[in-house]
Amino acid sequence: MTVPALGDRRVRFGLAGCGVISDTYAAALAGLASAELVAVHDADQDRAAAFCRRHRTAQSASLEELVSRPDVDAVCVCVPSGLHAQVAVVAAEAGKHLVVEKPIEVDQAAARHLIEAAARNAVALNVVSQQRYNPGVLHARALLRAGRLGDVVFVEARVPWYRSQAYYDSAAWRGTWAMDGGGAFMNQGVHYADLLCWLFGQPSVLAAHCARLDHEMEAEDLALALLRFPSGAAGALVASTLCYPGFPAELNVHGTGGSLRLVDGALVDVQLQGADVPTPADLGRLGMPDGHRAQLADIVTSLQDGSAPPVSGEDGYRALSLVLDTYRAARWKR
Numbered sequence: 001m002t003v004p005a006l007g008d009r010r011v012r013f014g015l016a017g018c019g020v021i022s023d024t025y026a027a028a029l030a031g032l033a034s035a036e037l038v039a040v041h042d043a044d045q046d047r048a049a050a051f052c053r054r055h056r057t058a059q060s061a062s063l064e065e066l067v068s069r070p071d072v073d074a075v076c077v078c079v080p081s082g083l084h085a086q087v088a089v090v091a092a093e094a095g096k097h098l099v100v101e102k103p104i105e106v107d108q109a110a111a112r113h114l115i116e117a118a119a120r121n122a123v124a125l126n127v128v129s130q131q132r133y134n135p136g137v138l139h140a141r142a143l144l145r146a147g148r149l150g151d152v153v154f155v156e157a158r159v160p161w162y163r164s165q166a167y168y169d170s171a172a173w174r175g176t177w178a179m180d181g182g183g184a185f186m187n188q189g190v191h192y193a194d195l196l197c198w199l200f201g202q203p204s205v206l207a208a209h210c211a212r213l214d215h216e217m218e219a220e221d222l223a224l225a226l227l228r229f230p231s232g233a234a235g236a237l238v239a240s241t242l243c244y245p246g247f248p249a250e251l252n253v254h255g256t257g258g259s260l261r262l263v264d265g266a267l268v269d270v271q272l273q274g275a276d277v278p279t280p281a282d283l284g285r286l287g288m289p290d291g292h293r294a295q296l297a298d299i300v301t302s303l304q305d306g307s308a309p310p311v312s313g314e315d316g317y318r319a320l321s322l323v324l325d326t327y328r329a330a331r332w333k334r
């Protein structure tokens with residue numbers, strides 16, 4: 001699908017949902033000369049007002065008011081995950097381009113409805129996956145695409161993080177099936193679900209295990225999936241929010257001609273058969289807001305050019321499907 005190019009001018013953003021992630025957007029957009037955050041809305045008016053004081057933006061009293069502003073080109077959807085489609089479809093129907101936080105939705109039918117609404121209204125649908133923009137991840141992808149690791153045989157992704165009970169208690173939607181769509185795998189692991197689908201293709205889930213071992217919430221705080229990629233390579237993805245104090249996420253890729261290791265998005269080790277590859281020193285991780293800024297910069301360029309979204313609705317749907325396939329394989333109840 002092509003969308004009309006905005007041309008060589010500043011792209012003006014609105015934002016719905018002034019919670020934890022919203023300050024990252026304010027900082028990321030403030031660092032882009034070609035972008036501007038003009039107005040925000042939150043169902044909690046006081047929270048929106050506080051955001052507007054911090055970042056000198058206009059406050060819209062309702063979502064409808066936000067999306068009817070003629071000076072808004074695109075809307076960032078930063079509401080709880082189970083409301084992404086509901087909010088984003090209103091913006092799409094008003095002709096606004098979309099930047100939807102991860103995961104695209106918590107439900108495949110709702111995600112499909114959103115993808116179709118964006119297409120019907122000829123607006124661009126972008127899904128946030130800022131981990132893709134780490135220089136180390138991009139370098140690893142280039143090595144993989146050039147076949148430098150030979151045939152990839154085994155991929156292992158680990159997200160052994162920690163979230164306290166206070167984190168889950170900080171908002172009523174966290175860790176719920178309806179609004180978070182799951183626990184550690186849906187909220188935290190989805191970053192790596194997306195990386196795996198992007199780098200190696202959509203895997204099938206051979207077996208999985210999910211459990212809620214400690215936190216008081218509905219969904220899981222530990223999940224493991226055993227994967228098979230289209231190439232035949234095997235994979236494993238584990239995500240948890242129980243691993244005190246939390247270790248960096250890792251992605252280890254092993255092939256017949258070489259192996260590489262990413263730690264927290266930084267490429268820390270590359271070993272290729274018959275080649276002396278120095279460990280890249282400067283391919284570190286983009287923290288917040290730099291990761292979001294890198295993706296938003298790419299989105300701004302694509303909107304100006306009218307080119308395809310760098311991380312599309314279909315990309316978001318694939319990552320969501322991997323998470324939901326894992327829950328199904330584990331018979332983890334919704």
Ligand SMILES: NC(=O)c1ccc[n+]([C@@H]2O[C@H](COP(=O)([O-])OP(=O)(O)OC[C@H]3O[C@@H](n4cnc5c(N)ncnc54)[C@H](O)[C@@H]3O)[C@@H](O)[C@H]2O)c1
Nearest residue numbers: 017018019020021042043044078079080081101102103171
């Ligand atoms: N990319 C990342 O690394 C990253 C990090 C954190 C959060 N997120 C995503 O961002 C989203 C929000 O997470 P958060 O931690 O900021 O949540 P949060 O609870 O801190 O903020 C959500 C905000 O949305 C508001 N809201 C709820 N329903 C609304 C509605 N119908 N209309 C307008 N506003 C509404 C709430 O009042 C709240 O202020 C989630 O989808 C989450 O997965 C992504």
